[in-house]
Structures are given as structure tokens and as C-alpha cells.
Amino acid sequence: MKLLLSSAILTGKLAAKLSRVCGYGGSSFPGLLARLFCPGALKKLAAQVRKGIIVVTGTNGKTTTVNMITGVLQEAGFKTISNREGANMISGITTSFIMNSIASGKIDCDYAVIEVDEASIPEVLDNLSPRLVVLTNFFQDQLDRYWELGKVIGIIRDSLLGQSQTTLVLNADDPLVAQFHRTTCLPVYYFGLAADKNTGKRDPTAREARLCPFCGSLLVYNYCHYGQLGAYSCPDCGFKRPKPQVEAMEAGEEGVYSLTYPGSMVPSIAALEMQTQGLHNVYNALAAFSVSILLGVNLQTILGGLRKYRPAIGRMENFRHGNNQVYLNLVKNPTGFNQGLETLCEDRGAGDVLIVLNDNFADSRDISWIWDVNFEMLAARQKHLQCFICSGLRGEEVALRLKYAGIPTGKIVANASMNQAVRAVLGGNRGSTYIFSTYTALRPVHKIIESLVEKGDKSDQGMPSVS
Amino acid sequence: MIRACHLYPDLLNLYGDGGNMVAFQKRCQWRNIPLQILYKSLADTKDFNAYDFVFLGGGSDQEQKLAGADLMKSRDQLQKAIENGLVVLAISGGYQLFGCHYETGDGKQAPGLAILDMYTETGGKRLVGNAVIEMKLDGVPTRVVGFENHYGRTFLDGIGPLGKVLFGKGNNGKDGLEGARYKNVFCSYLHGPLLPKNAALTDKLIRLALKKRGLEPYLKPLDDTFEQRAHTALLDRLGLKAN
Numbered sequence: 001m002k003l004l005l006s007s008a009i010l011t012g013k014l015a016a017k018l019s020r021v022c023g024y025g026g027s028s029f030p031g032l033l034a035r036l037f038c039p040g041a042l043k044k045l046a047a048q049v050r051k052g053i054i055v056v057t058g059t060n061g062k063t064t065t066v067n068m069i070t071g072v073l074q075e076a077g078f079k080t081i082s083n084r085e086g087a088n089m090i091s092g093i094t095t096s097f098i099m100n101s102i103a104s105g106k107i108d109c110d111y112a113v114i115e116v117d118e119a120s121i122p123e124v125l126d127n128l129s130p131r132l133v134v135l136t137n138f139f140q141d142q143l144d145r146y147w148e149l150g151k152v153i154g155i156i157r158d159s160l161l162g163q164s165q166t167t168l169v170l171n172a173d174d175p176l177v178a179q180f181h182r183t184t185c186l187p188v189y190y191f192g193l194a195a196d197k198n199t200g201k202r203d204p205t206a207r208e209a210r211l212c213p214f215c216g217s218l219l220v221y222n223y224c225h226y227g228q229l230g231a232y233s234c235p236d237c238g239f240k241r242p243k244p245q246v247e248a249m250e251a252g253e254e255g256v257y258s259l260t261y262p263g264s265m266v267p268s269i270a271a272l273e274m275q276t277q278g279l280h281n282v283y284n285a286l287a288a289f290s291v292s293i294l295l296g297v298n299l300q301t302i303l304g305g306l307r308k309y310r311p312a313i314g315r316m317e318n319f320r321h322g323n324n325q326v327y328l329n330l331v332k333n334p335t336g337f338n339q340g341l342e343t344l345c346e347d348r349g350a351g352d353v354l355i356v357l358n359d360n361f362a363d364s365r366d367i368s369w370i371w372d373v374n375f376e377m378l379a380a381r382q383k384h385l386q387c388f389i390c391s392g393l394r395g396e397e398v399a400l401r402l403k404y405a406g407i408p409t410g411k412i413v414a415n416a417s418m419n420q421a422v423r424a425v426l427g428g429n430r431g432s433t434y435i436f437s438t439y440t441a442l443r444p445v446h447k448i449i450e451s452l453v454e455k456g457d458k459s460d461q462g463m464p465s466v467s
Numbered sequence: 468m469i470r471a472c473h474l475y476p477d478l479l480n481l482y483g484d485g486g487n488m489v490a491f492q493k494r495c496q497w498r499n500i501p502l503q504i505l506y507k508s509l510a511d512t513k514d515f516n517a518y519d520f521v522f523l524g525g526g527s528d529q530e531q532k533l534a535g536a537d538l539m540k541s542r543d544q545l546q547k548a549i550e551n552g553l554v555v556l557a558i559s560g561g562y563q564l565f566g567c568h569y570e571t572g573d574g575k576q577a578p579g580l581a582i583l584d585m586y587t588e589t590g591g592k593r594l595v596g597n598a599v600i601e602m603k604l605d606g607v608p609t610r611v612v613g614f615e616n617h618y619g620r621t622f623l624d625g626i627g628p629l630g631k632v633l634f635g636k637g638n639n640g641k642d643g644l645e646g647a648r649y650k651n652v653f654c655s656y657l658h659g660p661l662l663p664k665n666a667a668l669t670d671k672l673i674r675l676a677l678k679k680r681g682l683e684p685y686l687k688p689l690d691d692t693f694e695q696r697a698h699t700a701l702l703d704r705l706g707l708k709a710n
């Protein structure tokens with residue numbers, strides 16, 4: 001048995017080396033091979049993690065949350081591995097464990113923080129038996145693959161029923177996530193975001209969670225941050241947003257939040273400072289904070305770790321081009337795209353926009369979701385924006401969407417060549433440039449940008465990932 | 468003034484279906500055709516005699532059921548309005564509601580409005596992918612492009628299809644037909660959404676709605692370069708030609 005595991009590891013490592021030499025970034029192949037040699041490889045490696053495995057899943061924010069948790073745990077001096085290497089399905093996760101092991105099959109670490117694709121949860125949980133499972137949120141995502149959100153949620157619930165040693169870390173503001181307390185009966189820890197001066201005006205925009213997951217009635221909202229995230233309650237059965245253990249509130253200063261959390265005796269308050277933009281990143285930080293508190297990390301270490309966090313590739317990743325800022329943002333679904341557009345609209349120095357839409361399998365072959373993106377908010381600011389360039393396999397569709405959103409056609413350019421499109425948008429030199437790209441275009445676009453600019457902050461290179 | 472009604476915008480809007488209303492609205496606006504859009508959902512009073520154009524999108528099983536049960540309350544009025552020329556566009560889940568019955572993902576049968584002579588069953592794999600059909604618009608063969616994603620298999624009994632399948636699966640993956648058409652009712656499984664990149668179909672619906680209101684069905688030509696590019700980009704990809 002031992003021999004099998006170590007030959008599986010050697011094969012995996014060799015495959016990883018080979019695929020790098022051949023220029024493939026792909027990280028699931030080594031794990032795939034190793035699993036062929038030794039189907040129990042992942043379980044055997046995972047069992048050696050000393051203090052526990054933390055699994056992060058949900059639609060948006062997986063990668064960022066994993067990187068934040070890993071940052072805090074490493075700051076606290078724990079030996080921590082994660083699947084920063086990339087792929088978040090079973091083979092990719094196996095690869096991450098292999099790359100962190102030695103040939104004899106030994107792995108030396110305190111924690112493993114693992115991002116998991118929603119559909120891969122059953123197989124992965126079976127192998128990892130995690131101490132904590134974080135559920136970030138559930139939004140409409142690639143419906144041609146996971147055709148109904150309810151089905152994905154059911155799959156995750158069913159596989160959690162087999163995990164009696166797991167504590168759930170749940171987003172209290174998402175009814176689709178918060179329902180897991182009742183449906184799994186596992187111990188839970190909630191995080192959430194309180195209302196601030198901007199909330200309350202908005203109605204839920206996401207269509208996913210209008211209905212109560214328990215009785216099917218329309219949920220009523222006191223306030224809503226974005227998507228279906230907010231303070232909901234069901235008028236019929238009483239299901240409502242649970243009171244979170246960890247709750248953030250805007251502190252008035254940009255990028256600073258005041259956090260309420262359970263101190264040793266009484267609820268305590270801490271100031272959370274972040275260097276990343278967007279409400280969605282506050283949620284990610286709240287998840288990371290909750291996990292770190294549950295693992296007993298010292299408060300100052302947690303806050304320090306979160307302060308140091310820099311976004312990964314395509315998470316509002318920042319570059320400098322001449323005197324201008326360039327932001328690259330991965331888009332996968334309407335909710336994430338809207339978050340990115342809001343950030344753009346709040347940036348008074350924004351000049352040009354590039355949107356790259358592909359329709360390969362990993363992007364979602366169905367592109368109709370771009371009609372659920374609120375491009376109308378760009379149209380409202382179009383006077384201050386110079387040019388909207390559209391590229392990718394379905395660039396013409398984006399151009400059409402922008403036209404119907406109310407952007408003058410004279411400002412919209414469709415350019416099938418990604419290379420030319422990126423050069424054109426950077427060549428504008430009219431303030432900050434915002435680039436939005438779907439998954440399979442992200443790396444090519446990233447490469448083209450890198451060949452033309454310097455990275456905004458060289459001190460921390462973003463880690464590639466999948467979600 | 469044309470009066471349009473978007474039915475159940477909060478329940479039936481699964482795949483960017485709201486984009487159909489955007490296309491209808493913009494193409495009226497660009498021609499200075501006054502248009503009022505009403506949004507009606509569960510429990511709202513619906514007066515189908517007062518509308519010229521009604522739109523319904525698709526939804527999940529649960530949402531489709533809620534909408535269907537609600538619409539059943541005004542079924543007779545809706546049927547009468549359709550006989551009198553009400554223009555309707557119904558996509559996927561909304562399309563299925565017009566038949567005699569439909570089945571949900573779990574195989575349970577639900578009653579339809581029985582306004583169109585057709586029915587929907589389930590079974591086999593989901594029919595997913597890009598799709599192209601050819602339909603007749605005022606006698607002119609017209610290609611319509613979109614994306615289909617449905618589990619239901621719809622069979623037409625006494626009514627005609629919207630068009631013939633050139634690429635994709637269509638109503639049931641068997642008979643080569645897509646959608647349904649009866650008087651001024653247009654039904655389809657195609658989203659994408661359907662109307663923005665099929666401008667000829669959108670304009671047809673606007674003309675019919677003008678006529679229903681008793682107005683001159685004349686439409687000023689628009690610059691459709693963007694619409695045509697998106698339309699032909701997909702046809703080119705699939706190795707098909709535009710008309």
C-alpha cells in the first residue's frame with residue numbers, strides 16, 4: 001500500500017514537472033494520474049493534516065476566502081497548505097496535496113485550506129472529512145452545467161449529512177446558505193454584514209432566493225446589500241436571517257469596518273482594515289475572520305493577516321500603465337459582474353472599459369446571463385467614460401448588450417482579436433482602465449496585460465486559481 | 468400608445484429573458500412609438516383585454532407552478548384576448564404553460580392553460596446548446612438564433628411550430644420543429660435572449676401590437692449593424708449562412 005502511494009506521488013510530481021516544461025499551467029493532470037495509481041491517495045494524504053482541514057465552497061468568493069484564511073494561518077505561524085495551485089475539483093485538489101508531500105507519502109502541515117467546486121463536494125468531503133466547511137453564497141452560475149441551483153444545494157446538503165465532525169461557517173445574509181443549519185443539524189457559526197447608510201434602498205436583484213427555502217412563500221426584506229444578501233424573513237413560516245456571531249458594519253472611513261464578535265466573555269469590537277475593493281470582499285474577510293476565530297487564532301494576528309491580503313489574479317487585480325491604473329476582474333455571473341461595475345462607477349477617474357466574453361465550457365456556453373447584468377448603470381455614467389471595447393468569442397453579443405443598455409454605439413467597438421483589444425484599451429490613456437473577462441479568456445488577457453504594463457504592487461504576486 | 472405587459476418578471480426570468488422586453492422597448496423608443504410597460508405578478512389584477520403585447524419568460528419548476536396556478540385564474544379572459552389578436556411571446560417555461568399539461572423535473576404532471584393544442588413531457592437528457600431555426604415572417608424565410616436549455620419535450624397537436632430546426636434540438640429532439648405559433652402567439656424554447664439578436668422577429672411583434680391597438684403598423688428602419696453582427700457571428704460559428 002505504502003509503495004502504491006509513493007509511486008502515485010512520484011508519478012504526480014513527474015507529471016506536474018512535465019506539464020510545466022511543456023508550458024501547460026493546468027494543475028489537475030498530476031492528481032488525475034496519481035488517483036489512477038492509488039485511488040486512496042487523497043484520503044491518505046489528507047489524514048496526515050495535523051490540526052484540521054477547512055473547506056470553502058459556494059458560488060462567489062471561494063478563492064479570495066481561501067487565500068485570506070491561508071494568509072492569516074501562515075501569519076500565525078502554522079504550516080498551511082491550500083489549493084492555490086489552481087483547480088478546485090477532485091484531481092486538482094489531489095495535485096495540491098501531492099505537491100506538498102514528499103515521495104514517501106508524508107505530508108507535514110498543520111492546516112489545509114481547500115477551495116472546492118460545488119458539484120465536487122460529495123467526493124471531496126468523503127476524502128477530506130473537514131473540521132470546518134465555509135459556505136460563501138449561492139448565485140446563478142453557469143446554469144447550462146448546474147441547471148438549477150436547488151439541485152446543487154441539495155447535493156451539498158446530502159453530502160454534509162455524512163459529516164458529523166464538521167462545523168459549518170455560514171453567511172447569515174444569504175437565505176440559501178443560512179438554511180443549512182436546519183437542513184443538516186450540524187453546529188454552525190454565522191457571519192453577516194449589518195445595514196449601513198447605503199443599504200435599505202435596494203430591493204433584492206437576484207432571482208435565486210425570492211422564495212423561502214422551507215415553505216415557498218415570497219421572502220420579505222428589511223434591507224438588501226446585493227443579490228439576495230440582506231435581512232430577509234418569511235411571513236409564513238418564520239424563517240429569517242439568523243443573528244450572526246461575527247457581524248461587520250461600515251465604520252465611516254473607506255475600507256474600514258467595525259466588527260462585532262464573541263470575545264472570551266462578552267461581545268467585543270474590532271476594526272477590520274482591508275486593501276481590497278467591494279462589499280463582496282468584506283464578506284470574504286468575514287468568512288476568513290470567523291474561521292480564524294474558531295481555530296483560536298489571536299485577534300491581532302487575524303486583523304494583521306487580513307490587512308496584508310492582496311487580490312489574486314483577476315480579482316480586481318491592479319496594474320500600472322504609465323500614470324494610469326488598470327484593473328482586471330474575472331466575471332462569471334451577473335452578481336459578480338454587477339459588483340465589478342459598481343466599483344467602476346464609483347471610480348471617478350475611470351476612462352475606458354474592455355469586456356471579454358468567451359463561451360467555452362468553463363465560461364458557460366450559454367451567454368444569456370449578460371442580459372441579467374446591470375450594464376444600465378454604465379450607461380448612466382457613460383458621459384465620463386470614453387470607450388467600451390468588446391472582445392472574445394462572443395464580443396459582438398456584448399456590444400449588442402451595451403447598445404441596448406443605452407450606451408451610444410459610437411463609443412462601442414467590437415474587436416475579435418484579444419491582443420488588439422487589450423492594446424487599444426490601454427492605449428486610451430484616459431484614466432483608469434477596467435477590464436472584465438470570463439474564465440477562459442482570463443489567462444490570455446492577463447498575459448497580454450503583463451507584457452504591456454508593470455504590476456501595481458510587486459511585493460505580492462497574486463496566486464492563480466479557478467473559481 | 469402600445470400597452471405591453473411583462474408577466475411574472477420576478478418568477479419567470481431564468482436566462483436573461485428580461486432582455487426580450489428591453490429589445491421590444493428600445494426598438495419602440497428609437498422610433499418614437501409610445502409604449503407603456505406594466506409588470507404583473509402573483510395576485511396582481513390582470514386585464515388582458517387592455518394589453519397589446521404580453522411577455523412571459525422561463526422559470527424553475529417551483530416558480531413555473533406558482534405562475535401557472537395564478538394565470539389559471541384569468542385563463543378564459545386570456546384565451547378570449549388571444550382570439551381577438553393579443554400578441555404574446557412566451558419562452559420555455561412560459562411556453563409550456565399554454566399547453567394542455569406539462570411535467571416538472573420530478574416527472575409530476577401539472578395542468579396547463581390548454582389554450583394551445585400541445586403538451587409537454589419529460590424524459591431523457593436535457594436539450595442544451597446553441598440553436599438556429601428557420602421561420603416565416605410575412606412569407607419571408609427568416610433565420611432565428613438562440614440558445615436552448617430544456618428538459619421538457621413539447622409535442623404539437625393541432626397547431627403549427629414557430630419554425631424548423633436548422634441546428635439544435637427544438638421542441639423534443641425528434642420532429643425537427645421548434646416552438647409554436649397560433650394567431651399572434653409566438654412560443655419558443657430559444658433564449659439568449661431571443662429578441663435582441665433577432666431584430667426582424669422583434670419588429671414583427673411591434674407591428675402586430677400596433678395593429679392590435681388600431682394604429683398604422685409602419686416601422687421606421689433602424690441601423691441594425693450591431694444586431695446583425697451578433698446574429699451572423701453565431702451563424703458563422705455553426706457553419707450556417709444568414710438569409
